[in-house]
Amino acid sequence: MKVKKYDQFNESVYQAKLANGLTVTMLPKTGYHKTYATLTTNYGSIDNTFVPAGSTELQRFPDGIAHFLEHKMFEKADHDAFQIFGxxxxxxxxxxxxxxxxxxxxxxxxxxxNLTTLLDFVQDPYFSTATVEKEKGIIGQEIEMYDDDPSWRLYFGMIGNLYPNHPLQYDIAGTTDSIAKITADDLYAAYRTFYHPENMTLFVVGNFDPDEVLALVKANQDAKDFTAFQPIERKIPETAADGHDIIPYRTIDMPVNRAKSIVGVKGLVPIESGAAALKYRAAVNVLLELLFGDTSADYLRLYDQGIIDDTFGYDFELQNGFNFVTFSGETDDPAQFDTAIIDVLENWRRSVVDQDDALALVKKEMIGRVVFMANSLEAVANRYDQRLFGTATIFDEPAVIDSLTLDDLTAVAEQLLQSQAISEYQIRPQAKN
Structure with missing residues (x-):
């Protein structure tokens, strides 16, 4: 078992890889009464074209199958995993x-x-035609609910603009038409491909002894038989490096009282995993705070002019294989809103060049936020992403943030904030009859 010590935080992270391939990462925290655990597979909504385990041919599966599988994992032939946890x-x-x-x-x-229950229910799938058909109605209602949500439509409308030829454009839950095609055999095929321990990580944080937890997990896994791991072959479409596939503008009408607008920026340059990804995330977040933080000059100017209001917000999404930024809010003039946001993005240098004092202040604030989050078991576990950031944890982030310079931000801005990578999407109020 490997141990990584963070003396500044008086924390130690323990990690081991079991014989069956399962990676176990543990962070014991004294003084806490609660324990939080996540069992994660590197399988998400964009993984809809892959070679099923035991096969050699690529197969296209219905959109929403990863989410559908997640729903069905809790239900067994004679019980529900939620009942046991309860x-x-x-x-x-x-x-x-x-x-x-x-x-x-x-x-x-x-x-x-509880840890045994988590491992056992995820590693013992049960799907039948009857239960799959029943679930379609439940998930179908969930999909219809989101279809009526303007904020959800705005967000996925922008993703559709930025990634029109990529499975990212599809709702994580799929559509009512796509989930209607899912069968029990499809679920078993996806499960056998992606739910092998080699493709999974167990993260445990809270009040426990790491030696005891590792012994428990190892005994649990040693008692089970797993097939040999077949390296996963996914087919994820490549997006245009010059951004020519981006849809620059779309608008729809919905029954809203006030227009909503979103400006998106697609990261055109691939980001390497590991330390590079951790630094990139930190640099983009600091850059965005300099541009649109609630004490930045441009934010205050746009707020005073009434172009943005308290509904304004931005979000940076970085996952394995893609990254993008969105800026959204309600507005009485979507065109003016978009123009103002794009102006700030294209003239980012005025918020970065020679802004040493502003950078120091933003870094201090962001480090404070990370240190605060480090006290949340959920935040510690949910920010852990081995596939993207390697062995890095939340405790590595303050040093990375503190190391950032204006030159780092300039390099990231030049890489990310390209005019051809920008898109607009608007939701306007429907005309009243």
């Missing part, structure tokens, strides 16, 4: 993102039983 006083959940699926629980007692 018996042991745990709160359990799961989520699917573009690139991964995570199953999790938090509990203040019965760690052994």
């Amino acid at each position: 018996q042991y006083g745990a709160s359990a959940n799961a989520f699917t993102s573009f690139t991964k699926t995570s199953y999790l629980f938090s509990a203040t007692r019965h760690l052994k039983e």
